[in-house]
Amino acid sequence: MKTASLADVCHSPVPLAGVEVGLSRSGRERNGYGVGSGLAGLFTAFLLLSLFTACSSQSKPAEPEKAEKKGPELITARSAFQKLYVAARGWNQDAKPYRLASTATSDGNGHDGKWAVWSGSFASPAQRSEKTYTWSGSAADGAPSVGINPGVEDSYSATNASTQVWDMAFLKIDSDQAFATAQKHGGDKVLEKAPDTPVTYVLDWNHNTNELVWHVVYGANREGAKLTVSVDASTGDFIRVEK
Secondary structure, three states: OOOOOHHHHHOOOHHHHHHHHHHHHHHHHHOOOOHHHHHHHHHHHHHHHHHHHHHHHHOOOOOOOOOOOOOOOOEOHHHHHHHHHHHHHHHOOOOEEEEEEEOOOOOOOOOOOOEOEEEEEEEEOOOOEEEEEEEEOOOOOOOOOOEEEEOOOEEOOOOOHHHOOOOHHHOOOOHHHHHHHHHHHHHHHHHHHOOOOOEEEEEEEEOOOOEEEEEEEEEOOOOOOOEEEEEEOOOOOEEEEOO
């Protein structure tokens, strides 16, 4: 004979009838229809109510698994630039970059050319305006919100030498490659003495030499850097030691 499973019983209308029968028998006991039949009815009702309790427990939906907290997303400059450039072109179709820079956070150290926060400054010559966008993949306290964060629009002057726009085709050398070059020109000695030194990156146009230049900074900023090395962002060649 086939034995019914708990799932079969839970989805069957028969147990309700059993409860009604058991309860009616219990009622007959109170009306003088015999103690034996009354006890049997109460036992049946108790058994089926226990079964319903099991069915109710079985039908409760499983609790969803808690989402795992994501760690930081560390990327090189060219990967960050692609994200920032798309956002800037959404602001103005003629937007061109004039600076790209990393921001030091507790998520990394920049020794592989990667950071979780990069900022790109763009200018629209036609609109005479500029705007900075920041991409963040950081989980550190005080870091910008994850994703693209637009800055405030400001006026722009094409005659300002420090904000000369450049064509993205000049950017052929990524930040990790610039780091490798800088290491060969004094950077390795800095990290040997102080391995916890963060390495940050600034990319801009040198209007005197008409070159796109990586400034590989051994420090959280250029002002307090232990060493800064200039690298050609188009060829990867060493240019000079700035400090």
